[in-house]
Amino acid sequence: MDFLEDASKYFLDVYKRIPIKVTHGEGVWLYADDGQKYLDLLAGIAVNALGYNHPIIKNAILSQLDKNLHLSNFFVQDIHVQLAKKLLELTPFEKIFFSNSGTEAIEGLLKIVKKWGNQNKKSKILTFEGSFHGRTLGAATLTGQEKYRKNFLPLLPNVEYVAFNDSVALQDVIDEETCAVFFEGISGEGGIREISSEMLNVLEEGRKKYNFLIIADEIQTGVGRTGLFYNFERYNFIPDAIATAKGLGGGLPLGAFLVSEKLAHVLDIGEHGTTYGGNPLACASGLATVQFVSDKKFLNDIATKGLYFKNALEGLKQKYPGIIKEVRGKGLMLGVELHRSGLEIMNLARKNNLIFNVAGGGSVLRFVPPLIIEKEQIAQAIEILDLVFSQIN
Template sequence: MNSLFPTYLRWNIEPEHAKGSWLTSTEGKEYLDFTSGIGVTNLGHCNDQVTEAIQTQLGKFWHTSNMFLIGVQQKAADLLAEAAGLDCVFFSNSGAEANEAAIKLARKATTRNKIVTFHNSFHGRTFATMAATGQDKIKTGYGPMLPTFEYVSFNDSAELLKAVDEDTAAVMLEIVQGEGGIHVAQQEFLNTITEACRAKGALIIVDEVQTGIGRTGKPFAYQHFDFKPDIITSAKGLGNGLPIGAMIGKKELAEYFGPGSHGSTFGGNPLCASAAVAVLQTIMQPGFMEEAAKKGEYLQNALKKVMEDTKMVKDLRTFGLMAGIELNVEAQQALLDLQEQGLLVLTAGPNVLRLLPPLTVEYAEIDTAVEKISKILSESLTVS
């Protein structure tokens, strides 16, 4: 018997090494990696600056505890707060834990319990974040959920206005629903959230776990819009592969997260924090975000051409370097066919192929990936 719980349907690929946009298996097959470890290795595999930062920290100290003043952690917090346009950072180890912190803080600061979230959302696998998630398949078999979440349809202002009331602690949303199939929030809908939350005294939490750290062509996706969250969460790309998450909030919220109110042994671990510093310094370099945005547009235009040539594509939804290709058939076969062709992609729901290339992807690599997608959509798949 395999000594791992079978929680993942694993691919038949064992990585041997990986660099930049490329991953080589133990069988010596080379794959162009448009998964980035599910939106994590945003600066490419084994990025040189991040490697150097981790190696430097490795030779100093690895872990103390959060009782100490940890310079590298403070630096990561300063850079992150500045990139996010907010003030205070709590470090966690994952996206779900960052969202847990946000949920706890919102409830404590408002002394209210209800959190409004959205159908098709994804916020994590812990008890609170699973309850926050608007997808039944994530919750099946786990008994009663935390009862304080209410779910409304994404981009539906009328439903949202009905749900937000004087008992609402926060509205929590993804700007682009990633796991839910790449659905982008509309400005008008964000305006309604702002109005409703300001009128009823509720906080706005934006889950930027998948959309953050440059993925959409800005440090955080909400920055494309006229929209001001009170709290955002980050993880995935923050450590480029080292496990670190963060909740970033307004300074007015700091008093509710005083000593003893929340914590994490590993949160803000110096090795992970050193990776985050290198990541943030890299993405905030002049021109870096603009280049990532340009590559996103290039990918979008190339994929649009594929749509013209095939009847297999029902819809194309992109935002920066996040792309969802909704097929007329199940996406799983296309994913496996692309693996055969040496391209790694993800799915999001049953029919959507999801592409999350690194922000450092080269234009020629985008061309190669799109050629492979075009090939399998025109040759291998048949409409069922």
């Protein structure tokens, strides 16, 4: 494999590469240089919400291309304002900041949280075991998986990790000192685990009693992925802030954080910023994506297709109880926990022209397809998975 040898010659060895040389994508399909065509349930790791080569995205980028590629945040441009306005209309938040990535959105929020904590004499930040919030040092500190932290100590102080879905442990640790709790409504990298309603109740009641900040990491769950525009919309409370990225840019690098009135004026001029964040091309692609995905019918379709997919996976669980332990997730963010490592299944599926990856330490098959996937394509994926499970049974 020449191209893989080249990669290991030139690049840091931090990625496990997929041995396919993709030439282009179209809809939910990836095409490779050997003539093979793959059904893509990875979607650039939950990024390509409208799949590949969508005309709406392409046209939005092309029309911005005629104006400028980059001006810096010294200038406000129409495209920034349009996207900011749309996101703030879709959510209960007051203000927004654009970044380039998810981890940068988390870093920005951490700065707001820390400044607010200093003003309110609160320093303890809580996060959950098994979580993933990004790879810069602040976000890595919040990530509740030791393997992402252990070689980079010391990290940020005053961060504590609470057992996921242990509402008693959460209740025990929150107090007057608590400044903020960061959480994923459904963990992505951690293995598609959904936060329980008991945990959400403890967060809601705890915030009333102790006045801490609830920060939802919607980087993977956001922009329609779970069948709502943002997953927190199904809760009984509104978080104080959210981080969003991945699907937001429709394939171009774009992240953001959105904050409530309580946090809208914490940062002063010069206390935060970015050269590239909110790049106009990314915002143009983002606006087209957000307009498309936020349509109520499209969101309902995601929920319906997701349920169809989940039921079909449940069917496979009935058929292969020795392989499949549990099916989890919402909308088009689904996971299949196995009784074994998922690597062999992932590789066999790829040989049968189906692409996805594993999460949760390797034992969870993660499915985050383009949101435009159709029922027939989901049925095709299930057929391939059935074949693969029958071969390893």
